[in-house]
Amino acid sequence: MPQIFPPNANAFAKWAIIGGALFVGLLAVALVIYARTITYAVGVPVAQPVDYPHNLHVAQLGIDCRYCHTSVEVAASANVPATETCMTCHSQVRVGAPALQAVADSWSSGLPIEWNRVHNLPDYVYFNHSAHVNNGVGCSTCHGRIDQMTQIWKAEPMTMGWCLECHRAPERFVRPDTEVFNMAYTPPADQLTLGAELVAAYHIDTDKLPQCSTCHR
Numbered sequence: 001m002p003q004i005f006p007p008n009a010n011a012f013a014k015w016a017i018i019g020g021a022l023f024v025g026l027l028a029v030a031l032v033i034y035a036r037t038i039t040y041a042v043g044v045p046v047a048q049p050v051d052y053p054h055n056l057h058v059a060q061l062g063i064d065c066r067y068c069h070t071s072v073e074v075a076a077s078a079n080v081p082a083t084e085t086c087m088t089c090h091s092q093v094r095v096g097a098p099a100l101q102a103v104a105d106s107w108s109s110g111l112p113i114e115w116n117r118v119h120n121l122p123d124y125v126y127f128n129h130s131a132h133v134n135n136g137v138g139c140s141t142c143h144g145r146i147d148q149m150t151q152i153w154k155a156e157p158m159t160m161g162w163c164l165e166c167h168r169a170p171e172r173f174v175r176p177d178t179e180v181f182n183m184a185y186t187p188p189a190d191q192l193t194l195g196a197e198l199v200a201a202y203h204i205d206t207d208k209l210p211q212c213s214t215c216h217r
């Protein structure tokens with residue numbers, strides 16, 4: 001019977017398998033590295049379709065976070081404002097400014113501005129803003145000095161280990177409820193004493209906090 005495969009076919013098949021396995025391995029490594037750069041990019045300012053300066057609006061104009069992030073105290077999501085919120089002022093202020101062109105376009109077309117997300121947990125993680133904000137966890141503990149940023153960056157890694165650092169010992173971080181929106185808050189020297197009192201006052205369930213089912217449900 002004539003040979004169907006040439007004599008060197010075995011060698012070829014062997015190298016094809018090794019090459020294929022190497023390729024898949026390298027691809028997996030590349031994907032993991034890529035995923036980490038998106039998920040854990042701490043301190044990298046994120047560019048936006050409108051160069052919206054938080055520092056100017058928050059620190060100089062004194063606008064409260066809740067003016068734009070309206071649901072932060074009542075819902076899981078903090079929500080990013082609609083163009084209408086910008087237009088309450090920018091229908092009169094800086095009309096025609098090049099920096100506001102994309103806002104004007106969105107207003108006339110009715111299409112929302114496509115803001116790029118800075119923070120984005122994987123879908124299998126449950127997070128809830130109101131649970132934190134109503135239990136003495138300040139915006140700046142997780143987001144840093146937003147009042148000093150033009151473009152926003154992630155101030156903390158938002159990894160499971162980072163979440164657990166607080167969920168295992170919330171008394172190290174909680175503050176009086178009057179200070180939650182204070183960007184410049186610094187913890188007092190007796191934080192652990194104050195923190196323990198606040199944890200009791202807020203009825204924070206310290207047994208539940210580190211359990212898997214709190215964040216993975």
Ligand code: HEC
Nearest residue numbers: 057058063064065068080115116117118119139143146152
């Ligand atoms: C006048 C409206 C306005 C005010 C006031 C405002 N923000 Fe924002 N915020 C925005 C807009 C628009 C975006 C989306 C663009 C961006 O990320 O820069 C945003 C984005 C953010 C993000 C990033 C969201 C993401 O994609 O992960 C955080 C965090 C944030 N704001 C926190 C705050 C805090 C804290 C305050 C109060 C100190 C505040 N903001 C005040 C309009 C506002």
Ligand code: HEC
Nearest residue numbers: 050051052053063081085086088089093094097099100103
């Ligand atoms: C409460 C009023 C108010 C709201 C609401 C508001 N702004 Fe402003 N914004 C101002 C004022 C005042 C200035 C500064 C104008 C100046 O310096 O002449 C400004 C400046 C700006 C600038 C810089 C303009 C330039 O020419 O450099 C941008 C960009 C901007 N705002 C975007 C936005 C966006 C986007 C929103 C909605 C998410 C928004 N603003 C909401 C009042 C507001």
Ligand code: HEC
Nearest residue numbers: 065069072077078079119120121127132133137138139142
């Ligand atoms: C315990 C940490 C923590 C605190 C406190 C916190 N945030 Fe966030 N914030 C996050 C995380 C985590 C995300 C990403 C959520 C996701 O991807 O589902 C986020 C996302 C956001 C977003 C994007 C929209 C959204 O809900 O995904 C905005 C806007 C925001 N935060 C504003 C605020 C403001 C304003 C405060 C204070 C009133 C605040 N945050 C307090 C951790 C926190």
Ligand code: HEC
Nearest residue numbers: 126127128131135141158163166170173203204205214215
């Ligand atoms: C600085 C402290 C702190 C950090 C950081 C923090 N948490 Fe929390 N978390 C709390 C406190 C305090 C509560 C309120 C507990 C209670 O209601 O008894 C809470 C509650 C929760 C709840 C329960 C909400 C509910 O409705 O039952 C979830 C889910 C949660 N956190 C997820 C996260 C995730 C995910 C992260 C990281 C991305 C995170 N937290 C980071 C302090 C923190």
Ligand code: HEC
Nearest residue numbers: 122125158159160161163164167209210211212214215216
């Ligand atoms: C306070 C909130 C919180 C608690 C409690 C928590 N996780 Fe997570 N978990 C997260 C967050 C946020 C991520 C995604 C970010 C990351 O990969 O670090 C995550 C990611 C994971 C992943 C994916 C890991 C990876 O590297 O891709 C697994 C598996 C996991 N958690 C299992 C658990 C188990 C098991 C428990 C209980 C022992 C637990 N988690 C408790 C917040 C939490």
